[in-house]
Amino acid sequence: MSIHFWELVCFSIFVAMIFRPTKKFIVDSLNAYSSRVKTDIDASCQIKAEAVQNLEYYSEKHKELTKLVQEIKDSTEFSIKKLHEDTMKNIENKINNKIFIHQEMIRVLQKDQLTKLKIQTIRKALSISEKYLSDNREKSLAKQTLLDTLEGLKNKITLH
Numbered sequence: 001m002s003i004h005f006w007e008l009v010c011f012s013i014f015v016a017m018i019f020r021p022t023k024k025f026i027v028d029s030l031n032a033y034s035s036r037v038k039t040d041i042d043a044s045c046q047i048k049a050e051a052v053q054n055l056e057y058y059s060e061k062h063k064e065l066t067k068l069v070q071e072i073k074d075s076t077e078f079s080i081k082k083l084h085e086d087t088m089k090n091i092e093n094k095i096n097n098k099i100f101i102h103q104e105m106i107r108v109l110q111k112d113q114l115t116k117l118k119i120q121t122i123r124k125a126l127s128i129s130e131k132y133l134s135d136n137r138e139k140s141l142a143k144q145t146l147l148d149t150l151e152g153l154k155n156k157i158t159l160h
Contacts, residue, residue, distance in 0.1 A: 126153060
């Protein structure tokens with residue numbers, strides 16, 4: 001029996017003595033590590049489940065808001081279109097009213113100018129008739145009646 005044999009025996013005894021406590025320590029450490037990993041995995045699964053639930057909730061909210069935004073957009077476009085149509089009708093009515101007013105003013109002014117022209121023509125005719133009668137110096141009753149009539153017409157025209 002050689003020294004190496006006794007060294008091998010001693011080493012085997014040493015390994016056998018520390019194997020059991022070492023094995024227990026390693027197994028306990030691995031169990032604790034496994035337990036922590038399981039706890040972390042469970043927490044991660046719970047967080048994932050909450051995240052999926054939040055994702056579904058916010059996806060639904062996003063759909064609702066998208067629908068609401070589309071309704072607001074459609075309503076706004078309709079309101080703008082209606083406002084444009086109403087404004088165009090209002091402007092058209094105002095333009096037609098202005099045209100009517102101007103046509104009436106033109107008609108009134110034309111009538112007024114025509115009346116003035118008639119008055120001026122009658123005055124000129126009266127003054128020509130008066131001058132003719134005064135130049136001819138006839139003293140007949142018809143002439144005096146005609147002069148009185150002309151004078152009355154002159155007064156009436158002047159009043160207008």
